[in-house]
Amino acid sequence: MDLEREIIKKVTDTISRSKMLASGDRVVVAVSGGGDSVCLLDVLSRLKDLFSINLVVAHFDHGLRPGEDETETQLVASLAESLSLSFETGRAGVFLKTGDPSLEERARDTRYQFLEEVKTKAQAQKIALGHHLNDQAETVLMRLLRGSGPSGLAGIVPFRDETVIRPLIELTREEIEGYLEKRKLPYV
Numbered sequence: 001m002d003l004e005r006e007i008i009k010k011v012t013d014t015i016s017r018s019k020m021l022a023s024g025d026r027v028v029v030a031v032s033g034g035g036d037s038v039c040l041l042d043v044l045s046r047l048k049d050l051f052s053i054n055l056v057v058a059h060f061d062h063g064l065r066p067g068e069d070e071t072e073t074q075l076v077a078s079l080a081e082s083l084s085l086s087f088e089t090g091r092a093g094v095f096l097k098t099g100d101p102s103l104e105e106r107a108r109d110t111r112y113q114f115l116e117e118v119k120t121k122a123q124a125q126k127i128a129l130g131h132h133l134n135d136q137a138e139t140v141l142m143r144l145l146r147g148s149g150p151s152g153l154a155g156i157v158p159f160r161d162e163t164v165i166r167p168l169i170e171l172t173r174e175e176i177e178g179y180l181e182k183r184k185l186p187y188v
Contacts, residue, residue: 023052026124033072036130
């Protein structure tokens, strides 16, 4: 089996086994423009008829890298257009650059808030994120180093709060990179 079909099968199996999707679900696909999220968008767009789902592409501009942020937004908008999918974008305000907690935590919280707003606006049931197996390993290692207990070492779950799904959670970064290359998909 070639890599492309293997990836599609793995993601199909992950979605089915975890019961991530129901027929008729509207899914907000979080797309940063990076390889993981571009792979996620492409795979879900290829599986939307199989699972009878509708997709909405959501891109959040953190406003932290002038010049690059605009390029990423344009790339994601063009990907959504090429797939004939709705596109929603948002941009962080200046508050992201100041205050407590860490910048990374504020950026994540602001991004999740945006995704929840898009979910509500689109009347969607799910939000799909591009986390994969390497993210899983990194998360467990970081939690171990911080002294987490057994529950903290569980890592990233494929499904959170019945709405956030991670269809790529069983793929490695190498598989994702191979898929992107095989499909000749642009990413930043």
